[in-house]
Amino acid sequence: MKIIEKILKFKDLLLDGLYPDKFKCILCGKDLNCDGFFCEQCLENKEDEIFNIGHKCQICDMKIKNDNKICDHCKDKLSHKSLYFKKCFCPLNYSRKVRSAILKLKSDNGKFLVKPFSKLIVNRLNDEKDLNIDFVTFVPSHKKTIKKRGYNQSKLLAEEISSLLNIPLIETLEKNVLTKTQKNLDYTTRQENLRDSMRLLIDKNLIKDKNILLVDDIVTTGATVNTCANLLSKAKNVYVCAIARNQIN
Numbered sequence: 189m190k191i192i193e194k195i196l197k198f199k200d201l202l203l204d205g206l207y208p209d210k211f212k213c214i215l216c217g218k219d220l221n222c223d224g225f226f227c228e229q230c231l232e233n234k235e236d237e238i239f240n241i242g243h244k245c246q247i248c249d250m251k252i253k254n255d256n257k258i259c260d261h262c263k264d265k266l267s268h269k270s271l272y273f274k275k276c277f278c279p280l281n282y283s284r285k286v287r288s289a290i291l292k293l294k295s296d297n298g299k300f301l302v303k304p305f306s307k308l309i310v311n312r313l314n315d316e317k318d319l320n321i322d323f324v325t326f327v328p329s330h331k332k333t334i335k336k337r338g339y340n341q342s343k344l345l346a347e348e349i350s351s352l353l354n355i356p357l358i359e360t361l362e363k364n365v366l367t368k369t370q371k372n373l374d375y376t377t378r379q380e381n382l383r384d385s386m387r388l389l390i391d392k393n394l395i396k397d398k399n400i401l402l403v404d405d406i407v408t409t410g411a412t413v414n415t416c417a418n419l420l421s422k423a424k425n426v427y428v429c430a431i432a433r434n435q436i437n
C-alpha cells in the first residue's frame with residue numbers, strides 16, 4: 189500500500205471514530221440522540237415522501253395507483269420476455285431530500301452515508317421471506333467515472349451489504365463504454381445506450397443457477413439494472429436492490 193493510501197485510510201478510520209454514522213440524520217446530517225437513520229424534523233409527516241411504501245409493483249418496487257400487482261411497464265416487459273430480474277427492493281422514495289443525500293454519497297465527503305444506506309437496504313431485504321442469495325454483485329462504473337469520483341458508490345454499498353448479510357461479493361460486470369448521462373432519457377433510449385456498454389467479467393458457469401443480488405444506488409427507469417440482469421441471465425434469479433426508487437418508468 190502506498191504511503192498516501194495509508195494516510196487516507198487512517199483519515200477514514202479517524203473520521204469514522206469521530207463521527208459515528210449511526211448518530212447522524214441521513215437527510216440533514218443533524219446529530220441524533222439515539223440509534224436511527226432520520227431526525228424527527230426530517231420525518232415529521234413526510235413518511236410517504238421519504239420511504240418507498242404503500243401499494244407497489246411486486247417486481248420493480250414502484251408505487252402503483254390501481255390495484256394491480258404488477259405495473260404496466262413490467263407487464264409489457266414480461267410479455268416481450270425482456271424482463272431479466274426477479275424482484276427489486278428499494279427502501280426509500282427518490283424524493284427531493286433523498287436525492288440530495290444520494291448526491292452527497294457521490295461526493296467524497298459523503299462516504300459516511302454508505303453504512304446507514306446499506307443498513308436500510310439490508311433491513312428491507314430482511315423483511316422478505318425465503319430470499320436465498322448466493323452472492324452479491326454491483327452495477328459497474330466506467331473507469332473514467334471512478335477516476336473522477338474516486339470510487340464506485342454501488343460497489344461501496346455492495347461491499348457493506350455483503351458484509352452485513354455475510355454473503356460473498358463477486359465483481360461480475362465491467363462497463364467498458366462510457367454512456368451519456370442517462371437521467372433525462374426515456375426507457376428505450378437508455379436501453380439503446382446501455383446495449384454493448386457492459387460485459388460479463390467472469391465465466392458464465394460461475395453464475396449458472398445462482399441467486400444473485402445486484403446492487404445499484406438508484407433505480408430510475410430500471411433500464412440499467414435490467415441490462416445488467418440480462419448479462420447475468422445464466423443465473424437462476426437476479427434480485428435487485430438500491431437505496432431509492434424513482435416513481436416514474
Ligand SMILES: [Zn+2]
Nearest residue numbers: 213216227230
Ligand atoms: Zn434530519
Ligand SMILES: [Zn+2]
Nearest residue numbers: 245248259262
Ligand atoms: Zn413494475
